[in-house]
Amino acid sequence: SIMPASLSAISNGAKNGLLFKGGVHLERLSRAKIIAFDKTGTLTKGEPSVTDVNLREGIDTAELFSAAGSIENQSNHPLAKAIVEFTRQVEGVQLKRTEVTEEFGMGITAAWGGNKYFIGKAEFVGKEEALTFADGAARQFAKTGKTVVFVRDEKGIAALFALKDTIRPETKKAIESFKLNGIQTVMLTGDSEQTAKSIAQEAHLDSYRAQCMPEDKLNEIKQLKSKAGVTIMVGDGINDAPALALADVGVAMGEGSEAALETADIVLMKNDLQKLSDAIALSKKMNRIVK
Ligand code: ADP
Numbered sequence: 001s002i003m004p005a006s007l008s009a010i011s012n013g014a015k016n017g018l019l020f021k022g023g024v025h026l027e028r029l030s031r032a033k034i035i036a037f038d039k040t041g042t043l044t045k046g047e048p049s050v051t052d053v054n055l056r057e058g059i060d061t062a063e064l065f066s067a068a069g070s071i072e073n074q075s076n077h078p079l080a081k082a083i084v085e086f087t088r089q090v091e092g093v094q095l096k097r098t099e100v101t102e103e104f105g106m107g108i109t110a111a112w113g114g115n116k117y118f119i120g121k122a123e124f125v126g127k128e129e130a131l132t133f134a135d136g137a138a139r140q141f142a143k144t145g146k147t148v149v150f151v152r153d154e155k156g157i158a159a160l161f162a163l164k165d166t167i168r169p170e171t172k173k174a175i176e177s178f179k180l181n182g183i184q185t186v187m188l189t190g191d192s193e194q195t196a197k198s199i200a201q202e203a204h205l206d207s208y209r210a211q212c213m214p215e216d217k218l219n220e221i222k223q224l225k226s227k228a229g230v231t232i233m234v235g236d237g238i239n240d241a242p243a244l245a246l247a248d249v250g251v252a253m254g255e256g257s258e259a260a261l262e263t264a265d266i267v268l269m270k271n272d273l274q275k276l277s278d279a280i281a282l283s284k285k286m287n288r289i290v291k
């Protein structure tokens with residue numbers, strides 16, 4: 001019978017920082033053909049910080065940073081937290097409570113100090129103007145794997161923040177070992193094409209899809225299942241929950257959102273992707289023993 005082998009494997013998993021919600025998932029891991037990863041918080045630490053700022057000429061910096069900081073202070077997005085932290089350190093900046101509207105995967109908007117602000121990706125603030133702002137600075141930042149957030153006021157693009165997140169220390173080695181186990185690797189991200197490309201290259205992934213809205217991640221998993229076969233999805237965000245649910249095996253990062261943890265079949269307690277790779281190797285070995 002399969003029970004003793006799979007039970008011992010499960011308890012092994014728990015010791016090694018993996019939580020399995022049922023025995024069927026371990027067996028499925030051994031048949032995985034492709035693994036899809038969210039970027040922010042999954043392949044990367046999810047703790048970006050502001051590295052560069054470009055401002056429109058003549059702008060009142062204390063006013064601009066007070067607005068951007070106050071508005072982003074109402075968001076839980078990791079990019080928002082980094083922007084708040086940055087603005088707090090600027091002289092003359094005062095953060096105030098303000099009412100905002102957040103559009104998930106796009107950005108955030110609010111009225112502040114008699115002006116209306118849009119803060120977010122190029123598509124959210126007006127793509128053409130965003131991409132030519134400061135002599136096309138956004139493209140150069142994105143090429144080095146930085147994420148760019150634009151601020152628009154009633155006069156046009158007012159500022160650009162470049163933010164850098166770091167790849168988790170275990171990511172590259174884990175990606176290599178997935179590949180050695182014959183599993184294709186793909187990244188699904190809401191970030192821009194250039195930023196996605198740079199991170200995918202740095203992490204040695206086989207492929208990537210940029211500009212994914214949550215429903216795009218879901219559709220991508222649907223496609224992978226029908227074209228590639230048994231599909232694993234690894235993610236941490238609320239955005240990832242539908243894709244985690246649809247995947248043959250959904251894996252959540254331990255420090256992920258509640259929605260991701262609840263939906264997933266396996267939880268990586270210490271956010272260590274290498275543990276998932278070890279579990280796949282174990283599951284392949286176990287299948288050989290049982291058969
Ligand atoms: P990811 O898949 O990389 O975790 P999201 O889907 O959460 O990214 O967001 C996609 C993009 O939308 C971000 O890269 C950013 O440009 C923009 N965005 C979303 N929310 C915010 C926010 N609160 N402030 C600034 N930008 C935001």
Ligand code: MG
Binds near residue numbers: 038039041042235
């Ligand atoms: Mg994420």
